[in-house]
Structures are given as structure tokens and as C-alpha cells.
């Protein structure tokens with residue numbers, strides 16, 4: 001059966017070749033007579049999987065040698081706590097651009113002073129703050145690159161000088177070319193743009209390891225993951241395998257440069273239709289619009305359910321907006337085919353013209 005049009009915010013659509021490889025590896029990994037989830041994480045087969053996955057992420061993102069790529073668990077939500085537990089000695093700057101940033105702040109205040117360097121709250125999180133009030137003596141600055149729920153995204157990251165920049169890239173990692181050297185730490189739960197739920201990718205600059213307190217429990221220390229190459233304990237083997245397959249797919253289609261081109265094309269098509277008809281009210285200010293999560297309300301809210309039903313009839317799923325924003329949201333991550341976005345645009349045009 002043909003695939004549905006999948007607009008879920010996360011877990012989300014994955015590339016078909018990666019899914020196919022996953023199915024085969026689950027049954028029998030490379031003809032060894034065992035599934036990829038039945039073999040030791042210290043076997044030569046899994047060693048090759050984790051090493052290739054790391055190498056491909058490094059290549060795709062152009063990650064310099066003085067950065068570690070770690071495979072952790074507990075989702076981005078665990079990083080919300082681990083980051084301040086490790087690096088917040090006195091004061092950290094946080095930028096509040098939506099629900100996920102707010103959750104990160106909620107964990108940070110347990111460990112030290114949080115200075116709000118910027119907030120989009122008053123404007124209903126429709127835009128990324130134009131200017132920030134950064135503290136020169138902060139332990140780090142924390143930003144959320146893409147706000148999955150509100151549909152806003154940083155187009156340019158702040159220059160924080162010598163203060164380490166920490167970024168939650170859960171919902172837009174690998175969606176566009178970025179300069180990794182601007183960041184001290186990048187983290188992302190895999191389930192939006194790079195694989196299934198169950199693994200969190202952390203990209204960490206080496207000098208930050210010196211700040212890790214010795215007294216932290218072993219599994220809460222970034223040094224453990226860096227020294228043991230994410231193999232101190234059993235890592236989430238299947239999610240890592242799938243992240244490797246998604247990275248392979250990305251390389252095969254032309255890397256981050258090509259996916260960025262496709263992402264910009266998809267997003268432009270959708271925003272163009274939403275801007276053209278008065279019955280749609282895009283949530284994000286044009287200067288802050290996300291390439292990944294496109295959010296809008298209907299001028300007549302009663303039409304929301306009708307539009308969702310019309311979408312379901314065409315096998316388009318996952319379009320209901322997050323409960324805190326309402327309206328609709330189309331998550332058009334890397335693996336969302338342009339055909340799905342075209343199909344959605346056609347529906348939106350027909351729906352607007354008949355209402």
C-alpha cells in the first residue's frame with residue numbers, strides 16, 4: 001500500500017530506504033543469521049554500525065575533531081537537566097522562545113541562577129527575539145533553534161563571544177547548513193529529524209569536559225560517554241542503527257546542502273498558500289518562520305475540524321496543532337517528501353476556494 005502523507009511532529013516520518021533497511025536488519029543483519037537487535041553491542045558488527053553512524057554525522061555536519069559525538073538516552077528532556085547539573089555553576093543565560101525552552105528553564109533553576117536573556121512570551125511566541133540581553137559572565141547561553149510547537153526558528157544564531165552557546169536542535173538538526181564551531185554543545189532527540197525515539201545525539205566541544213564535576217553519577221557524566229565512545233553501558237542499538245540509515249540516506253541524496261534546498265522549497269510552497277487566503281492565519285511572524293513546523297489557525301475556528309477531516313480523507317495525518325497553540329501544524333521534516341507538501345497545498349487551495 002502507498003505511504004500516507006505523514007505530518008506528525010514527532011515521532012515523525014522517516015525516509016523509506018532507511019525503513020526498508022531497518023526491516024531487513026531486524027530480520028537478519030547482513031546474512032549473519034541474527035537480528036541487529038540480537039547481537040552484542042561489543043560485536044564487530046555493532047562496532048562498525050556505531051562508528052559509521054558517527055562518521056557520517058561528522059561528515060554531514062562538518063564537525064571538527066575537537067568535538068565529541070555522543071549517543072545518549074533519556075531524550076532532549078534529560079539534557080534539560082544534565083546541562084545545568086554539569087555546567088551551571090553560578091548563572092546561565094536562557095532564551096525563552098516557546099514551550100521547550102520553558103521546560104529547559106524549569107530544570108535549570110534547580111541548579112543555579114537563570115537570567116532570561118530574551119523571551120518571545122509577550123508576543124505569543126510568534127517570533128524569535130530581535131536582540132538579547134546577554135551576561136558576559138554567564139556559564140553558558142541556552143537557545144532552542146526550532147520551536148516545534150509554535151513553528152518559529154532562529155535564522156541566525158547569536159554571537160556569544162567566549163560564553164559557550166548550548167543549543168537544543170531536536171526538531172531541526174540536519175535541516176540546513178550550520179557552523180558547528182559557533183556552538184559548545186548541540187543536542188537533539190532523534191525522533192524529529194534523524195531517526196526513531198530512543199537515542200539523543202549530543203555534539204560537545206572537548207574543552208567543556210574539563211567542567212564536568214567529578215562527583216556526578218557515572219551515567220550522568222558527559223566524560224563517561226566521551227571516554228567510552230557511548231559504550232559504557234548498552235546503548236540503544238536499534239535507534240542508533242536507524243540514525244545511521246537516515247544519515248546514509250542524507251548522504252546519498254546530496255547531503256545537508258541538498259536537503260536545505262528541498263526544505264526551503266517545501267516551506268515556501270506551504271507559506272505561500274497560507275498567505276494567499278484570508279481563511280488561514282499563519283502563527284509565526286514571517287521573519288521567524290520555521291522550515292520544519294508550519295503552524296496556522298483558521299480565521300473561522302469552526303473550520304479547523306472540517307479541514308482536518310478533509311485531510312484525513314486524503315490520508316494526510318498529524319495535522320492537528322499542539323494543544324497549547326491550537327489550529328493546525330504541518331511538520332515537514334527532512335524525510336517529508338515534496339509530494340506530500342504539494343498534496344497538502346492542493347487541499348488548502350481547494351478548501352479555501354470552496355469556503
Ligand SMILES: *Cc1c(COP(=O)(O)O)cnc(C)c1O
Pocket residue numbers: 010074075076077078100144146147148168169170171189190192
Ligand atoms: C520534542 C522536543 C523535545 C523533547 O524531546 P524528548 O526527546 O521527548 O525529551 C525537546 N526540545 C524540542 C525542541 C523538541 O522538539
